[in-house]
Amino acid sequence: MKFENTGLEKMKADLNRLDDLMDSYGLVRAGQWDYERVTYDRKFVLKEGTYYLRVFGYASEGDVGADEAVIQLMTPALGKHYYPHGVEYGEDEVYPKTLVSQCEKILANVSAEIEKFSN
Known part of the structure; x- marks a missing residue:
């Protein structure tokens, strides 16, 4: 299920600030990255099953591996x-x-926070 029109798809942000913000909402990057892409995951375990909220992104500038993107x-x-x-x-x-x-x-809150510091 895609969450359309959250505003996130129009935002750019510094990787390090984004990591900190996402972590505060339980969205963790961990090993979900390569040098050009990132994925932030939040796991939900319910009686109906296990679900993941995922926020995807890619490096428009810099290098994710160098923590400068x-x-x-x-x-x-x-x-x-x-x-x-x-x-x-x-x-x-x-x-x-x-x-x-x-x-x-969660996505509305994340979007509002990123808006304060996004490029």
């Missing part, structure tokens, strides 16, 4: 994890309404 954010997504295949984002997935609402609030 400006990240262009992309459309966030919510996916359901299926062992051993991975995370599915398909249109036919069913997401708990409370989870979707919680993710929308």
Whole structure:
């Protein structure tokens, strides 16, 4: 499930500031990066299954590996994890309404915070 029109897809931010901000909302980059791309994940374990809120981005300037990059954010997504295949984002997935609402609030807060310091 994609979260369209959050405003995040129009924002750029310094990688280090972004890492700190995302972490404060439980969105962790950890090993989800290469030299050009990043993914921030927040895991939700519910009785219906395991879900991941993901915020994607790519380096519009600099190098992620050197911790010196400006990240262009992309459309966030919510996916359901299926062992051993991975995370599915398909249109036919069913997401708990409370989870979707919680993710929308997180993304709105993140967007408002990034707006204060984005390029």
